[in-house]
Amino acid sequence: DGGITQSPKYLFRKEGQNVTLSCEQNLNHDAMYWYRQDPGQGLRLIYYSQIVNDFQKGDIAEGYSVSREKKESFPLTVTSAQKNPTAFYLCASSMSPENYGYTFGSGTRLTVV
């Protein structure tokens, strides 16, 4: 089945640690996105990538980094510079501009301990 796989489902981070969230898609979608979701704040865009080896900052990129070395993969690193990383993180992908629908993964819940 085609889809997006996010792992892990739950992640715990100690203060000062970097952690990496995985996102893999087998939909052959060109574009991939990372969103952060906090209660009452909707979906806020962290980073997005429209092609391999290229990515752009979203609205809340500070404290995060990404890479896009393969079309299928778009990992997100939450660095120690992100002061309030506890949130639900969602990865999404979409096809070319002719089809704007997003497919979302099932999310990773990150908690700072």
Add this chain to the structure above:
Amino acid sequence: QQQVKQSPQSLIVQKGGIPIINCAYENTAFDYFPWYQQFPGKGPALLIAIRPDVSEKKEGRFTISFNKSAKQFSLHIMDSQPGDSATYFCAASYSGAGSYQLTFGKGTKLSVIP
């Protein structure tokens, strides 16, 4: 102006009622308006979408109404069921300059009580 304003923030209806969620936008270049449904602990899933060349679209019990002149669109859920209890997000995008990013509303938490 990229914002999409969604209301209400939360909504409680009885089973069989017709909840209505509204969204408004400013950017007249937007040409695609999807709605997403999200259950707790899951990612959002595309529910229904509309383009500005039509004023209404139905898929099962879900209907989008679109008012281009008012720059507003809304989601109606007919004969709502407890299983419809979820958070609903409206969104908008435009095809200019190769961009296909979605701008999301802040979401509406719907509770359908038996």
